Amino acid sequence: MSLGPYTSFIVTSYLAAATVVALLIGWIALDYRSLRRRLREIEESGVSRRSGRSATDMA
Amino acid sequence: MTLIDLTNPSRFLSLTARLLPYLVAGTAILFAIGLYLSATAPDDYQQGATVKIMFIHVPNAWLSMFVWAVMSASALGTLVWRHPLADVAAKAAAPIGASFTFLALVTGSLWGRPMWGTYWEWDARLTSVLILFLMYLGLMTLWRAVEDPARAARAAAVLTLVGAINLPIIKFSVDWWNTLHQPASVFRMGGPTLDRAFLIPLLVMALAFTLLFVTLHVAAMRNEILRRRVRSLQMMQARAASNDMSAAATASQPA
Numbered sequence: 001m002s003l004g005p006y007t008s009f010i011v012t013s014y015l016a017a018a019t020v021v022a023l024l025i026g027w028i029a030l031d032y033r034s035l036r037r038r039l040r041e042i043e044e045s046g047v048s049r050r051s052g053r054s055a056t057d058m059a
Numbered sequence: 060m061t062l063i064d065l066t067n068p069s070r071f072l073s074l075t076a077r078l079l080p081y082l083v084a085g086t087a088i089l090f091a092i093g094l095y096l097s098a099t100a101p102d103d104y105q106q107g108a109t110v111k112i113m114f115i116h117v118p119n120a121w122l123s124m125f126v127w128a129v130m131s132a133s134a135l136g137t138l139v140w141r142h143p144l145a146d147v148a149a150k151a152a153a154p155i156g157a158s159f160t161f162l163a164l165v166t167g168s169l170w171g172r173p174m175w176g177t178y179w180e181w182d183a184r185l186t187s188v189l190i191l192f193l194m195y196l197g198l199m200t201l202w203r204a205v206e207d208p209a210r211a212a213r214a215a216a217v218l219t220l221v222g223a224i225n226l227p228i229i230k231f232s233v234d235w236w237n238t239l240h241q242p243a244s245v246f247r248m249g250g251p252t253l254d255r256a257f258l259i260p261l262l263v264m265a266l267a268f269t270l271l272f273v274t275l276h277v278a279a280m281r282n283e284i285l286r287r288r289v290r291s292l293q294m295m296q297a298r299a300a301s302n303d304m305s306a307a308a309t310a311s312q313p314a
Binding site for chain 2: 002003004005006007009010012013014016017020021023024025027028029032035036038039042043045047049057
């Protein structure tokens, strides 16, 4: 597949999109892990939810 | 499970746990098809291979406005019904919308340089999209600056609804003012002017990016619900510590 004289513009566009999407996915995944860890730590310190369910309970 | 049940944060978390794997798989499949169709699409007779930039620029430009529209609907939910998930939805959508707007600006510039001879022009379409990007950043800053989530939610909802005025300006800027940007060629009266060879990859990529938004939005909403759970538990923890200290102080006082 030849992209002609403007290859750098086309490739940079797709790379920029891939980078931004990867950063978004990474940020959301890391944020989730960090929040779950924080909830576990709070639960281990003896604080529980008013409903009595586990802090890390997803249901 | 009825629709009203989904507005309960705990039920929503349970639904996301079941839904996310399917959303991730659907997004990956659509991107695989979309990227294949984009790679094999023919060159345009005028633009050559740079037409391939359209397959990522246009979906990101559409989504930059769509996400703000979603946030505006959520803002109504916050102001009118004061529903807790409405602000969660708006706050979770903002960074994703900002990223799509950033990509629309960057890929637009990279498409503009070979086609128009310039990366940037202060015309109505480009400037109004830049304003949209700055509004996303402003909203994200507002949410971070106000500590009380309820107060931040109301202020952000008002700002979101005021910012929605920019959406028709972006959409019709190419008709109202003289601009380098081409007029609408897909969603227009009389049907698309785009050839099927370009229209089909464009629509598949648009669908892929839209499903990506739904997937990321659901995951970010789940995170935001957990963040609020952390905050309320930390407040309970602080209250318990404060009560313990008061009890200890009372016990140590001489009778």
